[in-house]
Amino acid sequence: MKTIEVDDELYSYIASHTKHIGESASDILRRMLKFSATTQPTASAAKGTPAAQPVAEAKPTNPVKDKVRAMRELLLSDEYAEQKKAVNRFMLILTTLYSLDHHAFAEATESLHGRTRVYFAADEQTLLKNGNQTKPKHVPGTPYWVITNTNTGRKCSMIEHIMQSMQFPAELIEKVCGTI
Numbered sequence: 001m002k003t004i005e006v007d008d009e010l011y012s013y014i015a016s017h018t019k020h021i022g023e024s025a026s027d028i029l030r031r032m033l034k035f036s037a038t039t040q041p042t043a044s045a046a047k048g049t050p051a052a053q054p055v056a057e058a059k060p061t062n063p064v065k066d067k068v069r070a071m072r073e074l075l076l077s078d079e080y081a082e083q084k085k086a087v088n089r090f091m092l093i094l095t096t097l098y099s100l101d102h103h104a105f106a107e108a109t110e111s112l113h114g115r116t117r118v119y120f121a122a123d124e125q126t127l128l129k130n131g132n133q134t135k136p137k138h139v140p141g142t143p144y145w146v147i148t149n150t151n152t153g154r155k156c157s158m159i160e161h162i163m164q165s166m167q168f169p170a171e172l173i174e175k176v177c178g179t180i
Helices: 008-015 025-033 063-076 086-100 102-110 124-129 152-165 170-179
Strands: none
Touching (some): 008 086
16 A cells, blocks of 8 residues: 545545545545456556556645644635525534544544434434434435534534544634534
8 A cells, every 4th residue: 555645625525425434545536436456457557657556545744733724714615604504504514524534523423412312323214213303414425414403502512522522622613613
């Protein structure tokens, strides 16, 4: 395996195409490029040009700064600013957090639940079992579903829990929660 560096935007794009938790960057790229391990080298590779090497885990060079920058960029983005409803901003934040570190996101959501409700699940039915009025929605770009009929304060506390678990700075957590 070779290691390559990719910019933050490309890393986020690749990570957003994750089908399941633990899927490697190589697997994601193979699927996106419709490239299998048995695919023959291209004609240019046969002529002596080295073929592209499989991609190892693509990681930002400085993960802490990069994830903080990614969240700040989300808050400043046109897409985020155009969202009129808190639930849509909530979903964008969840998608971004997942794309930054799907393992940490998974750990954070496993421990996040109410007294009688499950907040995150792998399927809609699990959330509906805990209440018919939960209004589950699929979190885009992730394998997760989340309940959405909570008030804005509860949505903020869910985001706060996830971001604390993912070790974001307190001032950024406060800023993100203040925009929901």
